[in-house]
Amino acid sequence: MIGMEESASLMALLKSEQRPLEEITADFTSNFPRSLHFNVCCSLALLLESKEMLKLTQRMVALAILIQAYSSQPASANPFISLLINVACDEKSDKHERALILQLLGAVNPNSQKEILKQSIVDYIKVVDPSALVFPSKGQLQQLFGDRSQSEPFNSLWKNAYVKNVLPDPDLPAGCDANSPEFDLFPESKHKIGHGDRDETISGLLQNMSLEGLGPQWIRPFPPRLPVLDGELMWLIPDNNHELLWDHSMCADNSRGATIRDLIAKALKGPLPPPQQQQFFNELNNDPKLVYQCGLTPRKLPELVENNPLIAVEVLIKLMHSSEILEYYTILVNMDMSLHSMEVVNRLTTAVELPKEYVHMYIRNCISSCVNIKDKYMQNRLVRLVCVFLQSLIRNNYIDVKEIFIEVQAFCIEFSRIREAAGLFRLLKTLE
Numbered sequence: 001m002i003g004m005e006e007s008a009s010l011m012a013l014l015k016s017e018q019r020p021l022e023e024i025t026a027d028f029t030s031n032f033p034r035s036l037h038f039n040v041c042c043s044l045a046l047l048l049e050s051k052e053m054l055k056l057t058q059r060m061v062a063l064a065i066l067i068q069a070y071s072s073q074p075a076s077a078n079p080f081i082s083l084l085i086n087v088a089c090d091e092k093s094d095k096h097e098r099a100l101i102l103q104l105l106g107a108v109n110p111n112s113q114k115e116i117l118k119q120s121i122v123d124y125i126k127v128v129d130p131s132a133l134v135f136p137s138k139g140q141l142q143q144l145f146g147d148r149s150q151s152e153p154f155n156s157l158w159k160n161a162y163v164k165n166v167l168p169d170p171d172l173p174a175g176c177d178a179n180s181p182e183f184d185l186f187p188e189s190k191h192k193i194g195h196g197d198r199d200e201t202i203s204g205l206l207q208n209m210s211l212e213g214l215g216p217q218w219i220r221p222f223p224p225r226l227p228v229l230d231g232e233l234m235w236l237i238p239d240n241n242h243e244l245l246w247d248h249s250m251c252a253d254n255s256r257g258a259t260i261r262d263l264i265a266k267a268l269k270g271p272l273p274p275p276q277q278q279q280f281f282n283e284l285n286n287d288p289k290l291v292y293q294c295g296l297t298p299r300k301l302p303e304l305v306e307n308n309p310l311i312a313v314e315v316l317i318k319l320m321h322s323s324e325i326l327e328y329y330t331i332l333v334n335m336d337m338s339l340h341s342m343e344v345v346n347r348l349t350t351a352v353e354l355p356k357e358y359v360h361m362y363i364r365n366c367i368s369s370c371v372n373i374k375d376k377y378m379q380n381r382l383v384r385l386v387c388v389f390l391q392s393l394i395r396n397n398y399i400d401v402k403e404i405f406i407e408v409q410a411f412c413i414e415f416s417r418i419r420e421a422a423g424l425f426r427l428l429k430t431l432e
Contacts, residue, residue: 002039006032007206010040011199013065017057017121024061025068025117037069038079043206045083051093053202057121060100063087067104068117075105076145085145089138095130107141108133257293259283264294267308280311284318291318298327302335309340313347320352329355333362337369337382342389349398360404363390367411380418386411387420391427401431 002010009031016024032040044062047053054062063084070078078084087093088101102108103116116124136144263280266272272280284290296304296315304312316332319325335341345362348354366386373379390408393399401408405428412425 002036002043002206004203004207006036006040007043007203010043010206011203014054014058014061015199017061020118020120021061021064021068021124022117025065025071028065028069041066041069041080045080047202047206048083048087056094056097057125060097060121060124063097063101064104064121067101081145085138085141088135088141096125096128098135099128099130099133100124102133102135105145107136107144257290260290261293261295264296264304264311267311268300268303269307271307272311277308277311281314284314288318291315292322298324298331301328301331302341305332305335305341305344306338309343309347312344313351316344316348317351326355329358333358333365337366337386339385342366342385346389346392349393350396354398356399356403359393359399363399363404364407367407370411371414383415383418384420387418387424391420391424394427394431401428 013024013028013031016027028040044066048059048062051059066080066084067075067078070080075081084101084105088098088105088107090098099108100116103112106113119127260280260283263272263276263283266276267280294315301312304315316325316328319328322328332341332344341362345354345359349359366382366389370379370382370386373382394401409425409428412421412428415421416425
């Protein structure tokens with residue numbers, strides 16, 4: 001359940017009987033991540049099942065860790081509350097051990113819990129007199145800590161086939177405690193779990209034991225294959241890894257949207273006459289969802305903008321909740337600057353909340369187009385259009401000019417000979 005480094009850290013904590021309990025539990029929290037707390041506490045629980053595995057002080061440190069590891073929750077929610085109650089009610093256990101559990105759980109003298117955590121285990125054994133405490137019965141503790149404290153043993157045929165992780169040494173006489181000085185009278189057993197090898201033995205056990213115990217290796221030979229008789233059919237396993245291809249247009253109603261698809265196809269090739277434009281608007285207003293069946297894609301948007309800007313505006317407004325709307329915006333603001341594209345962007349800013357980054361991207365595209373054009377006549381014309389467009393956006397608060405102030409100011413200075421650019425420059429000065 002835990003590795004070599006974790007077992008070494010855990011053994012170091014168990015041997016810290018001279019340190020205050022609050023420091024030990026703090027080191028436990030810092031040394032082991034929360035995801036490993038249950039595994040480490042399970043290892044401690046398995047060691048506590050046999051009194052000979054740990055010294056009294058080490059057992060008390062382990063019990064304090066089991067309690068404090070889940071101190072942020074009610075004591076009844078501690079997954080090891082059943083084990084703690086069994087130890088506290090075991091009359092064969094040391095009374096200091098039992099008293100420590102009851103006091104840390106708050107079953108007796110709940111106000112003394114903080115004072116106990118400030119003491120070391122050695123000081124606790126010296127100061128606390130267990131005979132002065134009244135030990136509750138097991139029934140009283142189970143009633144105090146709820147249903148989880150009354151755990152029922154899990155038994156099954158598989159579980160019963162397992163043996164425990166820890167087995168008693170057959171060379172030790174019955175009733176002999178390996179922690180007592182009498183253990184020195186049996187030198188033939190000292191080399192097995194002697195005081196010198198104890199830590200190494202426990203550390204190795206921590207790295208190899210599991211909650212289930214030591215299970216037998218069941219031998220399961222493969223059954224022999226029966227011969228195939230002459231009158232018997234061979235079992236065939238055909239390799240059928242075909243993927244089904246579903247035609248989603250099957251049984252679909254293609255009549256809906258036929259008119260609007262036909263109008264869009266014409267609008268991509270040239271300007272629609274006013275009656276057909278009105279027919280398009282009527283169809284779209286009657287059923288706004290037809291916009292998803294009109295056949296327009298982001299790549300075809302520039303053609304629609306140049307030939308029918310009003311239809312392009314209406315389609316983009318209806319596509320506001322489409323998953324592809326940002327792709328339409330990207331194509332729009334990066335297309336070649338023209339009067340129609342400027343009209344579409346201007347109408348969109350007044351009709352919907354166009355993302356500011358796309359408006360700024362289009363403004364930079366317009367400024368770049370004005371600077372790079374070689375024909376002076378067309379340059380002057382485009383500069384005037386851009387200046388009027390920017391003044392409209394600024395006056396109606398559709399953009400935050402502070403975010404692109406430097407670029408717009410440089411544009412006005414470069415074309416200051418044009419009256420509209422000079423007017424835009426004066427408007428910027430009023431906003432400083």
